[in-house]
Amino acid sequence: MAKVLMLTLFFTALMSSRGQSCYVQSPFYVRVPLTIPAGYVAKVETSGCDPTSLWFSSKDPSFTVRSDGVIIALRSVTMETGERTFSVGVHDNNGPESEMEVHLVYKRTRKTNEKREAVLKRTKRHWRPAPFHILENGKPPFPIYIDQFVSDSSQNYSVFYTLRGPGIDEYPFDIFSFNSENGKLYLKQSVDREEYSEFHLTARVFDKLNQKERDNPAPITVIVDDENDNAPEFIGPLQFVVDEQNGPGTLVGQLKSTDRDDPNTDHSRVQYKLLSGLNYFAIHPKSGTITTVTNTLDRETTDKHFVIVEARDREGAANGLFTTCTVTINLRDVNDNPPTFLKTPYKATIAENVGEKLLLRIPVEDKDLINTPNWISKFIITKGNENGNFRIDRDPATNEGCLYVTKPLDYEISPIVRLEVLARNEAELNSTSAQWQTVPVNVTVTDVDEGPEFSAPTITFTIKENTPNGTLIGTYSAKDPETKKSDGITYYKSSDPGGWVNVDKNTGQLTVANTIDRESDLVRDGMYNITVRAVDATSKSGTGTVILKIIDENDNMPVFPPGLVLCQKTEDELGSVVVTAEDKDGSPNTFPFSFRLPPDNDGTWSLEPLNATSAKLKQVKPLSTGIYDVPITVRDQQGYGAEKITKVTICRCRSGVCLAQKRAVALGPMGALALFLPLLLLLLLCLFLIFICATKKQKAQIMEADDYKGTLLESNTEALGDNVDANFLSMGLDQGAKGSKVSIMNQGWAGNKSFSTIGGHSMHDFGYNQSGMTMTNIQDVYSRQFDHYGTQHVGSTLLGNGMDYRGQDSSLLHWQTVELMLQERMKYMGQKEREEEEVNDTLHCYGYEGAGSTAGSVGCHSDIGDRDNLEFLNTLGPKFKSLAEVCTKS
Known part of the structure; x- marks a missing residue:
């Protein structure tokens, strides 16, 4: 012990x-x-x-x-x-x-001897003194003595002291003063410990005689003792949030504070205390943690609480300094209030057969925070909507329930519908024993006179395709919903795209009217739809849909392309081509197909199956390029099929297409036909234009010439021909003036160019007096056009297109105008003398260069006259082969 x-x-x-x-x-x-x-x-x-x-x-x-x-x-x-x-x-x-x-x-104890007497021992003054202490906020009068430091050297020498450091000769200045003779230290003014807690000084001792330092420098520490002169200060948030209805001990938040006083003393040891809100909250005195003490915090009553808290130092002692603050505690809303209905029950009335209509608005009240999941309502129809006639939505603006009729109601089935509607929130209920509420809604349905109703909105009948006309398919009848009888109801077709069905007006029986084809475009997935309308005595009607499920029959045999191309790589290499067949029938009347060659085939070809719909036709013997008829038999899964001929073209190919063959000099029948077709099209176009012109008011009979006698002439000679009559021009003018016919062998106007024969027609071929008009009348009618367009322009226009003169309706008048202009031109040339070069640039007549030629003209338009005999093409030289090809292609 x-x-x-x-x-x-x-x-x-x-x-x-x-x-x-x-x-x-x-x-x-x-x-x-x-x-x-x-x-x-x-x-x-x-x-x-x-x-x-x-x-x-x-x-x-x-x-x-x-x-x-x-x-x-x-x-x-x-x-x-x-x-x-x-x-x-x-x-x-x-x-x-x-x-x-x-x-x-x-305290140091003294040593004793055996007689317990204190042993005296000389103690040296210690040069390193203990820290000096001063109290902050010292009171005057100043200076106040602090302490004295003495060096051991003072016993042997006459010394003086120096002291340097903060408070003396360093910032802050003039805090201390000392006596250099005896080493006493004084405080000159009050010091705030929170600003300067310690001062570290350096003391030195010197011999007065020789100024020699007699001891080592000594550190002097002046400690400023704390005085409780600073009250605690709150730091950090002063606002907290906690859920309402939480039980005792729920953490709200923690307060923090600071005190500038010495943390190692009671001056900065703070305790907390609640000055208000003690009925709901408590605070831990040392940690500052705020907790709840009750479960009665209700946001709907008070959504925030203001609590006053005190922080006192000296661990809460009565003489401690303190400060207070106001802490705001907000209550977070929880869903502790279910929506409540304002009345019960709700009633509504609606006529039958009405759909998509707002029936009723159901308001509710909720005390929770607005526009949060705790307040937003959600409505559910819990009873009475087994047939899906109703739906209920929420109005986001009012939070009401909107009850709609989505599917028409039937008075004859349910004159009164009793619903039950539940109202809840998006969030689940919390911290409450309340339950979601329901309200009854009674909907009265009023009767409306309505049309007949079929036994089912849609009915399906099964029938085979190709069923004979008149065959009974079935009966689709309707009844009056009020009387439940079919008396007085008549039936009509509203839709029957193929006209395949007849509907008995009185009984609603359906019979076959035309051949039913399952492969028709009107059938989708083996189904064919018709619409039937039932009308009662009051002209009210109802409609229904009949679906014919068509059973397939094997009435289509497989088919394959009538022509195939077999590409030949080399003359010795045997080729092959794929034959693919199609069958419009459905399974099992379609593929897999069987491909066969005739039993008596010569062995030139063979067939190799590839898949269910294709086979490979292979060349067994070498064949030259050309077209070959190959009989192939294709049968479906039921053996239905027949032998058909397909033409196989063997040729050299590029990208699967036959290359064009070199054209031979001797054109065969196909070459002649290819040459004749463009000419035939041109002739048909001319006949069409003639027909249009002939149907107008003034008609002129146009004689079709079999031989246009067109010739190919050199156009680089501008001089007169060999057989030119100098009197021809004047003679033509005189005869034209008397109204006689003028024969012009060479038509066409080319300005300064020479004339050449085009088509071989003359003005005699058209007979310009057949309409009863004289030359004078024609001149009067067309002189204005001639003067307006100019000789060269009108001449080239009229003679170039042959049958189109702007503003006129008759081909006869056209040709008469041409002759008139030519006469005017020749008359002008005969009246005026010309220089030699001008005479050469005039109208010339050329000889018929095609006379005596077996081939006739080789112009592009000369095929019309010789279209019945194209053998002359074989007599042309090599220089004309390309020209013949050009004419034929165009």
């Missing part, structure tokens, strides 16, 4: 008068051993305080103070730094608590 030592501490307690609190002198220093054993006791004696209500408290957990003032060490304490400081509170009923700072200072 540890030895108990007693130490008496005398506290000077001054009390001015009864009723005032005790005043304690502070700080107080006590010397203690280097190691304080557990159970070490210090007795506190007081005077001037009320002994009946006096009590003590220790702020150091290593020590406790009994009510009689005895301080006991609870555990062994080692004085590592040589000093330990703690506070002792003294309090009676006369006033607030007083506090004294107790400084425990290690």
Whole structure:
């Protein structure tokens, strides 16, 4: 057991008068051993305080103070730094608590001899003094003595001291002053510990005689002791959110604070306290954590609470400094209120056969937060909507339920429909025992006179294709929904695309009217639809759909292309081609197909099956290029098929297409036909134009000439021909004036170019007097056109197109106009003398160069006259082969 030592501490307690609190002198220093054993006791004696209500408290957990003032060490304490400081509170009923700072200072024990006499030993002054302490916020008068430092060298030398550092010759200046003779340090002004907690100075000692430094520099530390001069300050958020209806102990939030005072003292040890809101919240005194103390927090009653919190230092002591703040606690909404209906039951009325109509609006009330999942309603029809006649939606603007009729109601089936509607929220209910509510809705259906109704909206009959006409398919009848009878109802077809069905007007029987073809484009997936209408005596009608499911018959044999192309790579290499067949019938009357050659075939070809619809036709013997007829028999799965001839063309190919063959000099029948076709088309076009012109008011008979006598002439000779009569021009003019016919062998006007024969026609071929018009009349009619268009322009236009003169309706007038213009031109040329070069640039007549030629003209338009005899092409020289080809292709 540890030895108990007693130490008496005398506290000077001054009390001015009864009723005032005790005043304690502070700080107080006590010397203690280097190691304080557990159970070490210090007795506190007081005077001037009320002994009946006096009590003590220790702020150091290593020590406790009994009510009689005895301080006991609870555990062994080692004085590592040589000093330990703690506070002792003294309090009676006369006033607030007083506090004294107790400084425990290690005391050195003296050595003793055998007679227990103290052994005296000279102790050197120590040059490295302990830290000096000053109290912040010192009160005047200044300067205040702090302490003195002395060097051991002062015993042997006459010395002086110097002191440098912050507070003296460094910032902050003029905090301290010292006496260089004796080393005493003074405080010149008050110091704020929160600004300067320590000052580190350097002291030096010098010999006065020779200014020589007699000791090492010594560090001097001045510690500013804290005074509780700063109240706590709140930091961090002062606003929290918590769910409503939560139970006790739910965390709301945590407050934090700071205190500028020394954190190692009670001056900065803060305790928290609620000053309001104690019915709903609590706060932990040390951590500042706010929690709920009840489950009655209701957002619908109060959505936020304002709580006042106090933070006091000195661990909440009465003499501690404090500050307060207001904490805002918002309550988060939970779905603790279901939607409620404003009345019950709801009633509505609607006529039968009415659909897609708003029937009723159902309002609800919800106390939860608006426009949140806790408030947004959701309506469900829980009963009475088994047939899907109704739907209910939410109006987002009003949060009401909108009840619609989506499928018409039938009065004869249900004159009254009883529904049950449930209202709930998007979010589930929470923190409440309430349940979702329902409300009954009674819908009355009114009767309406309606048309007949078929036994079923859609009916299906099965029938084979190609069924004979008149065969009964079935009966599709209707009844009056009010009487449930079919009396007085007549039936009509509304839709029958193929006209395949007849409907009996009185009974609704369906019979075959025309051949039913499953392979028709009117059939989709083997189904054919018709629409039937039933009409009662009041002309009200109803419609129904009849679906004919058509069973397939094997009435289509497989078919394959009539012509195939077999590409020959080399003359010795045997080729092949794929034969693919098709069958419009369905399974099992279609593929797989069987391909066969005739039994008596000569072995030139063979067939090799490829798949269900194709076979490969292979060449067995070498064949030259050309067209060959190959008989092939294709049969379907049921053996239905026949032998057919396909033409196989063997040729040299490029990209699967036969290359063009070199044209021979001797054109065969196909060559003649190819040459004749363009000419035939041109002739038909001419006949068409003649027909149009002949149907107008003025008609002229046009003689079709079999021989146009067109010739191919050299056009590089501008001189007169060999057989030109100089009197021809004048003679033609005279005869034209008398109204006689003028024969012009060479037609066409080319300006300064020479004339050549085009088609071989003359004006005699058209007979310009057949309409009864004289030359004078024609001249009067067309002189204006001649003058307007000009000789050259009109002449080239009229003679070039042959049968189109702008503004005129008759081909006869056209040719008469041509003759008139030519006469005017020749008359002009005969009246005026010309220079030699001008005479050459005139109208000339040329000889017929085609006379005596077996081939006739070889112009592109000469084929019309010789279309019955094309053998002359074989007599032409090689130079004319390309020209013949050009004419034939065009």
